[in-house]
Amino acid sequence: MAPRTSPSERQRRLGAELRKLRLGVCMSSDAAAQLLEGERSRISYIESGRLGVSRNRLHALLRAYECPPGPYFDELMSMGQASGRGWWDDFNDTIGPAARDLAELESRSTVLRTHSPLVIPGMLQTEEYAHAVLAATESDPGRSDRYTAFRLARQRVLTDVPSVTYRAVIHESALHTRVGGPEVMRRQLVRLMEVSRLPNVTVQVYPFEAGVYSAHTRSFVIFGGPAAQLDTVYLEHPTNSLFLRDGNQLHEYAKMFETLSELALAPVDPDSPPESHESRDSLSLVQHVMYTL
Incomplete structure (x- = not known):
């Protein structure tokens, strides 16, 4: 089989982890090749x-690299x-490799943590809001429609896979930025x-009065699963x-997210009684911004 010219992020990550494990036991490439x-x-x-690499050969490498069961x-x-x-795959006519890797x-x-300082996160966008965001960077209406459909399809992970935990910290700036006009924004805030x-979604707003934090201008997503080493x-x-x-970068971004969450307001809970909103x-x-649009 000829080597791939454009490996996916998953394939690159698996290779990087195998290299890290091999170096961890001080095994040369020649010794690994003999296996x-x-x-x-x-x-x-x-x-x-x-x-x-086949299942049996991958298993053999992991055992030789002393990767513990778990x-x-x-x-x-x-x-x-x-x-x-x-x-x-239904969107291969439009999206590029990075978008496929993302999906x-x-x-x-199993855990998604996102911070968005300027726009509502894609996972939470309405169709018209998403279309307005994407149309601002895509001049071809047909492609903009396809990008919008792709973004909406990605949102199904929140409802089709209830075991996925989604946490978002959204800067107050994103609530005030009138993407698509007042009516589009009003429906977006309702959404x-x-x-x-x-039950698997937590949304917090980082208010203006929380001041400046080193990460509050950065947009990022942290993807987590059963093995923290693969975040x-x-x-x-x-x-x-x-x-x-x-690993060091993952740790720093995880710390940044938790700090943002601590500085943000208590999570949105639409089902809570009015008397619980004394503070x-x-x-x-979100309601205040919506009523002022």
């Missing part, structure tokens, strides 16, 4: 994500056997309150989105 009865270049291709071992095995195919990563995660009724930070960029997987919380702020 697979192959050439040294085979290990190099596997570790760069350019070549797959969630991490199981997730690496799962990553190695995944096909990479899913509902996102696949979302489908494999924000509606989706907060889902991933996603940084969206117009030309080159980034997937961060270094300012996220719901009262």
Whole structure:
């Protein structure tokens, strides 16, 4: 099988984890290649994500690398056997590799933590709000419609997979930015309150009076699963989105999110009785902004 020219993020991540494990036991590429009865270049291709590895051979490598049984071992095995195919294949005519990687990563995660300073997070957007956001950067109406449909399809993970926990910290600026006009924004804020009724969704607003925090201007998503070692930070960029997987970076972004959550107002809870809102919380702020539109 010829090496891949464009491995997916999952394939790159599996390769990076195998390389880390190999180096952790001080095993050379030549020694690892002997386990697979192959050439040294085979290990190099596997570790760069350019070549797959069978279930039995992956199991043999993990055992040789002294990877202990448990969630991490199981997730690496799962990553190695995944096909990479899913509902996102229906959008291959429009989306690029980074968007496919994002959708696949979302489908494999059990915890999503996101911070959004300027716009409502994509997972919580209405169709007309999403279309207005995407139309601002895409001049072709047909492609803008497809991007919008793709974004809405991604939202199904919140309702179709109830085991997924979603936490969002949204800066107050995003509530005031009139994307698509007042009526579009009003319906978007109603949607924000509606989706907060889902038992697996927590929405908090970071208010202006909380002041400046070093991370409050950064948009990021942290994808988590059964094995914390495989968590991933996603940084969206117009030309080159980034997937961060270094342990120190993951730790720093996790700390930033928790600090943002601590500084933000109490979560939106549309079902709570009026008397419980004596102090300012996220719901009262969302309602206040909505009534002033």
